[in-house]
Amino acid sequence: MVQQHDSNLIATDRRWPEGTRPSTDEIWHLLEEVPDPEVPVVNVVELGIVRELAWNGDILEVTLTPTYSGCPATHFIEEEIGAALNRAGLANHRLKQRLAPAWTTDWITDAAREKLRAFGIAPPQGSASKRSLLGEDPEVTCPQCGSTHTEQVSEFGSTACKALYRCKECLEPFDYFKCI
Amino acid sequence: MTEQQALFEYLLRLGDSGTILSQRLCEWIGNAPALEEELAIGNVALDLLGQARAWLEYAAEVEGAGRDADALAFLRHEREYRNLLIVEQANGNFADTMARQYLFDAWHYFMLQALCTSADERIAAIAAKGLKEVTYHLRRSSAWVKRLGDGTEESHAKMQDAIDEIWTYSGEMLIGDEADQLLLEAGIGADLEQVKQQWQAHVTATLAEATLTQPAEDSYMQTGGKQGYHTEQLGFLLAEMQYLPRAYPGASW
Incomplete structure (x- = not known):
């Protein structure tokens, strides 16, 4: 049977039962599905943009380090990560930007x-x-x-x-x- | 002047210099001598704009008057701008643009290097990030000064003219004022005496390799940009850059 989705339903991809909280390992895997907008064959995790995931009470804190100061994709990447978390039912998250240490290609x-x-x-x-x-x-x-x-x-x-x-x-x- | 006021001024100077040079460089888009150069100029402009945004966001927070980085960039008048005079000078020909870029990049590189050890962690973080980008800028602009200087008779003459023309605007970035002094003492700002020595050594070596003659050390230097006194060039640039947000307040897409 084909399941019908409401277009305004945020949690259509919810992967975890109501009331349970995924481990940070599971969230790392989830974010590996977010591609870089410029080079879609690689994802934001393997590029080293996502630096840290931590649960602070009920809030998931995601620490990101932008690549280049003027990279026009930075904002878009943040939105994509936020959207991926929302789709997975993790709307209660906070994205934090961390500048130091500065991003390096050594993290790829x-x-x-x-x-x-x-x-x-x-x-x-x-x-x-x-x-x-x-x-x-x-x-x-x-x-x-x-x-x-x-x-x-x-x-x-x-x-x-x-x-x-x-x-x-x-x-x-x-x-x-x-x-x- | 309080330390907070000095910090606000300091951040505006860094942010405004990046914004204005970025805007100037963008005037080459569609006009650069080769596609690769157009891409390079656009990339450098983008880096400078990204850095400027980081400085201006911080400046806005330090000011605490409810303005954001966009308001600082688009809704301030010429006299409120704190950029160095060198960055507002017209593009001229390609040699003029590269001479301006090189003298600025060499200062920018040593300046950011010094700021990496600032007692203000946010300044140190923005500087460390920017330094990686500016390293590429400096490599490229010094290469162009050498290629054109040590190139053909015509390219040599054009690069020499370009250096001679822009030279009077190169002293300002090495001359400190009250805000510089206050932040130096607080361990936040860069030591301009040290930056000056590093800059001079780099410029002397590059111009020598480029077979160019360095203008006299006691040349008259124009100042005022850091305090808001600009050349006539800035007003025209701001008129173009600020037109849209001023004509259509709050416009977005």
Whole structure:
């Protein structure tokens, strides 16, 4: 039987019985379903945007760290996370922004780096904490053909977090997720 | 001047400088010499605007007069703006824009680096975040100063003219006033003497590598932006930037 949903019913995806409270582990999994709006193959958890989940009495506190100061997706991501929690019946939540420590690409998980590569975006190379940002350009591997024979076209790309590169083997242009 | 007033001024200066330079850079959109440069300029403008928002949100809280960051950005007059004079100067040609950007970025970089250890945790957090972005800005603008300076005869001449033209506005960011002094003593603000030494070393090295001549050290320096006395350039910029929220108060989409 097809179940009918009221469009104004907030808790259509409610996953937990009335009166029970999911563990933070379960909520981490729930938030893994929220994609990044710019790069939808990765989610907000594996990008390192969600920093902490904690129950404060009946209120779920979600701590977020924005990526770039001017990232236009920051507000949208907050709304998406809020909406996902509402849909799961967790309307009683509070989103908190935490600026320090500043977001770093070191927080992007290995699984997410692989997804970025498969999507055609070269993932950040190496560790932001271990090398000087003022140093030489990193050796960037082409996400299409795997060649390291690549060159930077521009330090800034289609979004704040990316730079433009070109592969000199397969001649394809590609985005590189900058290491910050 | 109380410490709270000084802090409000200080945050406005940081926020306004970011807002105005961001607005200036956006004038290149649709006009940049190459698509990659347009993207880069747009990205830098976006970073500066994001940082400005963080500074102005804090400024609004410190003021405690019920204004928010938008009200500060869009509903203040020219004389209430506290940005550095250098950022309001017209874009000129691409060399002019890059010369202005480089001299500002070098200051911005060392300034934010100093603010990372501010006794005010919120300032330290905003600075640490911004510093990562400004590192990229400085890399790019110094690369352009070198490429154009050490490029063709024409590009060299244009970059030298650009540096000579903007130079008179480069001193202001290194000169402290009462608010700077008060916050330095409180451990909140940056030590401008230290920033000045770092800035001068960076600029001297970059201009030398670019085969450009550095203007005389005792050149006359324009000041006043930090206190609200601006060049004629700012009024026109604000007229464009503030038009919509002033013509349609509370407009949203």
